[in-house]
Amino acid sequence: MATRKASKAGKRAADARPIDLTVNRQVYQLSRGSRPGEVEPFHTLSHTLRETLGLTGTKISCDEGACGCCTVIMDGKAVLSCKILTVECGGKTVTTIEGLKDPKTGEFDALQQAFIDYTAFQCGFCTPGMILTAKALLNENPHPREDEVKEALSGNFCRCVSHYHVLRAVMSVADKGR
Amino acid sequence: MGNDYRYIGKAIKRRDAEGIVTGAAQYLDDLKFQNLLHGKVMRSPYAHALIKSVDKSKALALPGVKAVLTWADIPDYRGGTPRNVRILDKKVRCVGDVVALVAATTEEIAEEAIALIDVEYEVLPAVFDIDSALAPGAPAVYDEFPDNILPGGTIIYGPNCLKGVVRGDVEKGFTEADVITEGTFGYENIPNALPPESVGAVAVWEEPDKVTIQGTSQAPYMDKVTLFHVFNRQIEVRSIGCQVGGGFGTKFTCWQVQSYAILLSRATGRPVKVMISKEEHMATFVLRVGSRIHARVGMKKDGTLTAVQGTWYVDTGYYSFTTQAQVAIGSGELMIMAQCPNWDLKNIVVVTNRNASGATRGFGGQELKCAFIPLLCLAMEKAGLDPFEVLKKNFVKPGGGYYWRDGNWFDFRGIDFSKAMDKGAETFGWKEKWKGWLKPVAVNGAKRRGIGVGVHGNADIGEDASEAYVQLGYNGTATIFLCVAEHGTGQKSNYIKMVAEVLQIPPDRISMTPADSLVTPFEFGPVGSRGTYAIGSAVINAAEDARRQILEMAARKLGTPPEDLDTADGVVFVKGHPEKHMKWRAMGNDRTILGYGRFDPDFTMCNCMMSFVEVEVDTDTGKVDLVRVVNATDVGQIIDPPGLEGQLNGCFGSAGIDSAIFEETILDHRTGHIVNANMIDYKWRTFAELPVIDNVVMETPFPSHRFHAVGVGEISTSPGPSAVLMAVSNAIGAWMHEYPMTPDRVLKALGWVEDAHLPLYEGRPGYPLAGRGSAGGGGDRVPAGGCPGNCEGGTK
Numbered sequence: 001m002a003t004r005k006a007s008k009a010g011k012r013a014a015d016a017r018p019i020d021l022t023v024n025r026q027v028y029q030l031s032r033g034s035r036p037g038e039v040e041p042f043h044t045l046s047h048t049l050r051e052t053l054g055l056t057g058t059k060i061s062c063d064e065g066a067c068g069c070c071t072v073i074m075d076g077k078a079v080l081s082c083k084i085l086t087v088e089c090g091g092k093t094v095t096t097i098e099g100l101k102d103p104k105t106g107e108f109d110a111l112q113q114a115f116i117d118y119t120a121f122q123c124g125f126c127t128p129g130m131i132l133t134a135k136a137l138l139n140e141n142p143h144p145r146e147d148e149v150k151e152a153l154s155g156n157f158c159r160c161v162s163h164y165h166v167l168r169a170v171m172s173v174a175d176k177g178r
Numbered sequence: 179m180g181n182d183y184r185y186i187g188k189a190i191k192r193r194d195a196e197g198i199v200t201g202a203a204q205y206l207d208d209l210k211f212q213n214l215l216h217g218k219v220m221r222s223p224y225a226h227a228l229i230k231s232v233d234k235s236k237a238l239a240l241p242g243v244k245a246v247l248t249w250a251d252i253p254d255y256r257g258g259t260p261r262n263v264r265i266l267d268k269k270v271r272c273v274g275d276v277v278a279l280v281a282a283t284t285e286e287i288a289e290e291a292i293a294l295i296d297v298e299y300e301v302l303p304a305v306f307d308i309d310s311a312l313a314p315g316a317p318a319v320y321d322e323f324p325d326n327i328l329p330g331g332t333i334i335y336g337p338n339c340l341k342g343v344v345r346g347d348v349e350k351g352f353t354e355a356d357v358i359t360e361g362t363f364g365y366e367n368i369p370n371a372l373p374p375e376s377v378g379a380v381a382v383w384e385e386p387d388k389v390t391i392q393g394t395s396q397a398p399y400m401d402k403v404t405l406f407h408v409f410n411r412q413i414e415v416r417s418i419g420c421q422v423g424g425g426f427g428t429k430f431t432c433w434q435v436q437s438y439a440i441l442l443s444r445a446t447g448r449p450v451k452v453m454i455s456k457e458e459h460m461a462t463f464v465l466r467v468g469s470r471i472h473a474r475v476g477m478k479k480d481g482t483l484t485a486v487q488g489t490w491y492v493d494t495g496y497y498s499f500t501t502q503a504q505v506a507i508g509s510g511e512l513m514i515m516a517q518c519p520n521w522d523l524k525n526i527v528v529v530t531n532r533n534a535s536g537a538t539r540g541f542g543g544q545e546l547k548c549a550f551i552p553l554l555c556l557a558m559e560k561a562g563l564d565p566f567e568v569l570k571k572n573f574v575k576p577g578g579g580y581y582w583r584d585g586n587w588f589d590f591r592g593i594d595f596s597k598a599m600d601k602g603a604e605t606f607g608w609k610e611k612w613k614g615w616l617k618p619v620a621v622n623g624a625k626r627r628g629i630g631v632g633v634h635g636n637a638d639i640g641e642d643a644s645e646a647y648v649q650l651g652y653n654g655t656a657t658i659f660l661c662v663a664e665h666g667t668g669q670k671s672n673y674i675k676m677v678a679e680v681l682q683i684p685p686d687r688i689s690m691t692p693a694d695s696l697v698t699p700f701e702f703g704p705v706g707s708r709g710t711y712a713i714g715s716a717v718i719n720a721a722e723d724a725r726r727q728i729l730e731m732a733a734r735k736l737g738t739p740p741e742d743l744d745t746a747d748g749v750v751f752v753k754g755h756p757e758k759h760m761k762w763r764a765m766g767n768d769r770t771i772l773g774y775g776r777f778d779p780d781f782t783m784c785n786c787m788m789s790f791v792e793v794e795v796d797t798d799t800g801k802v803d804l805v806r807v808v809n810a811t812d813v814g815q816i817i818d819p820p821g822l823e824g825q826l827n828g829c830f831g832s833a834g835i836d837s838a839i840f841e842e843t844i845l846d847h848r849t850g851h852i853v854n855a856n857m858i859d860y861k862w863r864t865f866a867e868l869p870v871i872d873n874v875v876m877e878t879p880f881p882s883h884r885f886h887a888v889g890v891g892e893i894s895t896s897p898g899p900s901a902v903l904m905a906v907s908n909a910i911g912a913w914m915h916e917y918p919m920t921p922d923r924v925l926k927a928l929g930w931v932e933d934a935h936l937p938l939y940e941g942r943p944g945y946p947l948a949g950r951g952s953a954g955g956g957g958d959r960v961p962a963g964g965c966p967g968n969c970e971g972g973t974k
Contacts, residue, residue, distance in 0.1 A: 042286075056208035057201015059423070061374040062456045066857035069374055097201035112199040116191060119820035122828070123666030124198035125374040125423030131199060154866040157857065159374055159424050160666050161831040162824055163865055 019090045023053060024099025030086070039086045046070040046081035048089075049096055057097035057128050061157065068156035071129035072096050078136035078152075097128035100135065110173045111135055120169035122160030130156050134170045143178045146171055185675045186885050187816050190685055193671045194421065194664055206378050206394050206420045207453055214380070215244055217442045217452035218288035220278040220295055221462065222270035225531040225850025226304035226317065229268045229277060229297060236294040237280065242287035245445040246295065247279040252441055257408040257433050259332050262320060263497045265408070265437045270299075271319050271496040272532050273850045274462035276434070281442040281450050304531035306847045307366070308470060308491045311528045319496060319529040328494065328527040332502040338585030340506040343486075343513060343521040345581070351485025351520030355476030359556040364470035365548035365899070366493065367842035367917045369833035370460055370860065371538045375423020377432055377463055378453030381439035385447075389440050392418040395432045396425035397703025399661040402695045404433045405440070413440075419663025419693030426832040427537040427892070429665065430705050431464045431499050461855035464536030465843055466833055467501055468493030469545035473523070477557045481568040483518035490525040490546060495534040500541075501527050506583040507638060507706075508542025512550060513580035514635045514784050517572050532845050533852070539832050541706060543634060544896035548838075551632060551900035552915050555907075559615040565904065566608050566790075569633045570599045573786065582637055582781040591881060592783035592888075595635070595812055598876040599788045602810025603631075605874050606790035616911045624798040627805070628909025632897035633788045638706035639888045640780035644716035645699035648677055648724045650771040652763050654748020655687045656724070658717060661701035662709075663693040667891055668821035669709040673717045675817065676885065680721035682746035699774070707785050710817060710889035711882045715777040718883050724773025731771070732760040783880060785890045787811045789829060789897035795909040797928060800921030802839050802906055804830065804869040809894060811873075814880035815887040825891035826873040834895025836863055838902035838917050 018029040019039055030052070031038045037052060046063075049055045049072070058081055061069035065083040072081045073095040081094075100109040107113075111131050114120070121127040130153065137144055137152040144152070149170050158166070181187070197203035234246040249266040257263050266276060278295055282288035305311040305319065311326040318324045331339035352358055379393035395401050398419035405415045422429060435452050442450040454463065473488025490509070494501040505525050512523070538544075558568050574580060575596070579589045603609065611619045611629050619627040647659035658677055664670045670690060678685045691697050704713060725745060732750035733740040736758060744753050751759035765771060792806040809826050816822055830836045840861040844854045854860045879886035899917060907914045912927045925931045 050208075054210075055201070056204070059205070059374070060207070061376070061423075062857040064456070064856060064858075067374065097199075101200065108196075108199070115199045116195045119189065119192060119195070119668070119824065121195075121198050122668070122821075122824045123373065123375070123422065123424040124194065124203055125205065127198050128201050150865040150868070154864040156865070157374060157862060159372055159426070159831045159862070160824060161827040161829070163868055164827055164871065165820065165824060167865075167868075 021089050022093040043086045044082050045084040045086050048086040055096050055098050059125055069126050069129045071132045073132050073136050078133045114169035114172050118165050118169040120165040122162050126158045144174050185678045189819050192668050203421045205423050211449045213448050215281045215448050215450045216285045216288050217281045217450045219276050220292045222275045222277050224301050225273050226302040227270050227299040230300050231298045233296040237291040240291050242283040243291045245281040245442055255408055258497045259502055274533055279438050279442055281446050304850055308493050308528050311530045326529050328498055335583045340581055340583050340585050342525050343509050343523040346520035348485040348487045348520045348522045352476045355484045356479045357557050357560040358476045360474040362472045363549040363552045365545050365917050366468040368465040368468055369837040369841040370465050370843055371426035371428045371832040373424025376454050376456055376459035377435050379436040379439040380451045381443040382449045383443035388414045390416040391436050393432055396422050396429040396665040398663055398693045399695050399701045400703050417695045422663050422665035425665040426539045428464050431536045457855050461852045462533050464534050466538045467535035467545050469549050471549045475553055475557050479561050481563050481571050485520040486518050487522045492527045493530055494527055495532045497534050500537045504542030508546040510580050510582045511543030511636055512546050514574045515633050517574055517578050531850055539892050540896040548899045566603055566631050588781045593878045595786040598810045598812040602788050602808050602874045605872055606808040618909045624796055625794050626909040627794050628905040629792050630901035630904030631790050632901035634893050634896035635784040635786040636893050637781050637784040639711045639785050641708050642702035644701050644713045644777040646716040646720040646775045648720040648773045650724050652765050652767050654762050658690040659698045661693045661698040669704050672817045676718050677721040707889035707892040710887050712777045715883040716775045719775025720773040724771055727771045735760050785888050787893050787897055789901050791901045791905050793905040800924035802919050807869050807871045809873045811890050812876035812878050813890050815877055815885050826894050829894040829898050835898030838899035840918050842918050
């Protein structure tokens with residue numbers, strides 16, 4: 001178990017530079033420190049998203065980079081938010097599952113809609129990570145082959161075995177306009 | 179099946195679908211609680227030790243720490259079966275057993291406080307497997323059970339709980355046999371079902387004796403019952419369920435974590451959350467039971483079983499919550515798949531110094547079958563029989579029967595599953611592929627392909643009681659009161675569908691209460707495969723009761739007998755005269771129509787799944803690849819096609835088929851530490867290695883509820899592991915008898931490596947594999963030794 005030494009309550013960080021972070025098109029200026037709403041040096045991005053910004057759609061399962069549940073998109077790439085410290089995220093742009101809907105129309109992203117249409121989940125705990133991993137892939141490669149989708153998703157743990165439904169859902173989007 | 183159902187059998191968007199794909203679905207750890215404290219567990223580094231002293235002064239002095247509890251701070255609260263497991267004890271019985279509980283304002287402070295607790299231990303000798311636990315003079319895990327054997331039976335299954343199978347005359351049965359095989363076989367790799375969400379609870383204590391508990395449980399109402407007993411029947415529990423991130427049976431066993439949260443909330447007067455880490459989940463939460471049999475089976479040349487005799491040894495780890503129940507169900511399940519007139523199958527539940535085994539999909543039957551079918555294979559090989567035909571022949575059919583968990587005999591009134599099995603064999607191409615025992619389907623250089631088949635059935639489809647209410651809304655709506663937490667099967671949406679069908683109103687007109695024991699009637703929970711028949715029946719009965727009431731009300735208003743009335747879309751009308759009608763609205767908004775439905779247990783039917791597998795073994799590297807899976811079942815009536823398919827695809831996850839190939843919990847037998855308690859070292863199947871899978875689903879109506887359906891989800895993991903064992907044996911031409919079939923074991927079976935070269939092997943239980951290097955057959959291939967009583971393997 002990782003041992004995180006807690007700072008004494010209320011202690012201010014020596015470094016006063018805020019951490020500028022854009023999440024789901026909203027800009028946050030996060031202060032360093034140990035008071036509520038502040039970022040401690042050991043806070044992971046997944047922790048900050050969930051506990052500080054209240055974006056609990058990002059799930060934490062293994063919390064050590066093995067399962068893909070905490071995947072978010074950072075500067076266009078799918079990343080494991082449990083393996084990134086928030087203090088390293090200054091100037092970064094992050095999309096979480098809460099930010100996938102079209103901000104103007106409120107419509108689901110095509111992948112979200114496909115996951116609904118194909119029932120591409122069972123317990124749903126791994127689903128946000130699955131969708132964001134697939135989203136990052138489709139951003140780079142709008143029409144991947146099925147083996148490329150499998151490769152991209154191979155770091156995403158799903159214990160219910162919804163893999164086949166997920167592949168159908170992702171391929172239904174990937175095949176559009178092919 | 180042709181039917182004119184409006185909703186049943188049709189894919190309808192799951193009620194929680196939008197929440198899941200947007201991140202709005204709330205699992206326990208997503209909820210916010212005012213004034214919340216965080217609880218952490220201090221765990222033992224020793225497998226077996228007495229706690230001589232605890233100094234918690236430094237921990238208590240740390241700012242932010244609100245409580246530190248040890249055994250000395252709490253009354254004698256106990257759980258388990260028998261109820262001998264203290265929530266906090268002065269003895270620890272496995273690495274990871276609880277030593278102290280801490281509540282603090284943050285998780286980090288709680289963790290820091292744990293590091294400040296000084297504990298003095300007196301380390302005791304430990305036992306890590308069945309052999310060492312049963313050895314004369316072995317250290318006792320519990321003083322009250324000096325031989326490390328737990329009493330059989332569980333009170334929840336009644337005074338005559340099935341403790342073994344005794345029937346007919348086994349000696350006569352063996353004299354009638356043409357072949358007899360005997361040996362010791364095990365399934366002892368204690369895999370972890372490993373739902374992605376770990377286990378946790380939030381407790382809010384209210385003086386003097388009330389507590390509200392919210393958690394990751396897959397059976398919230400039963401937690402109310404369990405915790406009531408754990409706390410000496412002195413507390414009133416309100417239990418609320420959340421969206422559950424997978425359970426696979428294991429999240430029936432949340433009572434310990436819940437108890438920690440309750441004790442800390444009571445001690446601090448604040449809400450407390452205990453959410454165990456993934457490492458704790460893998461090192462301290464429930465595993466499959468370790469299973470080993472020494473048995474003898476007699477069979478005629480035509481595959482008819484004549485006798486089964488032996489002892490089933492079950493390693494439950496450091497305590498049992500459901501193990502005796504699993505033994506009862508597993509024994510009954512073996513009778514379902516192996517119809518035989520003569521039985522003498524005993525069992526022994528053994529305690530050892532590792533974390534507990536407990537409820538996991540397959541619930542005893544998978545574990546027993548994984549050990550039994552290899553023995554049966556030797557008989558089938560000796561008789562020269564095709565395993566598909568033998569398994570089909572011996573599965574229960576109308577006219578057959580079995581003992582079930584309460585010790586009673588049940589005449590089977592279900593359907594003949596042979597049609598589904600035949601269809602599965604046809605889809606798989608079994609007849610064309612089967613070349614005989616220990617013969618590969620194909621050889622291509624170092625790559626050898628083999629096939630195998632397994633079967634499983636469970637009469638738990640009608641187990642335990644369920645209750646539901648359905649309330650009609652005057653605007654043509656309905657509300658279901660039901661204590662079911664959605665844990666992934668989609669059943670909550672299926673209950674909505676069932677009520678929609680009964681009331682003939684669209685699903686989007688139907689709401690469901692949260693799973694909250696303060697609001698809903700009793701519900702045992704969606705465990706086993708009881709969701710469709712047992713829970714479904716309660717919900718259907720409640721909807722029918724509500725429908726009856728509104729028809730009676732309309733009958734009075736319309737002056738028509740209720741039997742002449744029907745209802746659809748919020749309107750009651752005279753059959754054949756829809757112009758004579760009454761809107762539900764006519765009931766008024768000041769009246770409640772509340773239907774009540776109950777399901778009482780029915781053990782007279784079972785489900786069935788047969789799995790066919792094809793593997794490819796690389797004889798250079800020893801790697802086993804699962805190439806193809808065909809699952810065949812008959813469910814009576816499909817309720818939700820994508821949900822059913824998902825459950826059947828689940829066959830290789832959650833400690834299922836892959837527990838035969840690479841899944842195992844590796845216990846270091848020198849220290850009692852689990853060495854792969856993380857998701858990198860514990861192997862799981864990825865998208866990159868998906869086999870081709872086909873699910874053959876027949877729909878022969880069952881005499882169950884009005885939709886003639888039965889559940890099957892739980893059992894999909896169960897037929898596969900032994901089928902893979904069979905397939906690999908056939909591929910390489912030598913018997914494999916240990917799970918999982920990792921490359922080292924495959925190469926050993928091929929005679930290419932020796933044990934001495936395999937340091938990891940020390941950590942695993944195992945048997946000397948006779949016939950090593952006898953590729954192509956020949957020699958005594960029955961594994962011998964390893965079982966108490968020094969039994970020998972052999973064939974007649």
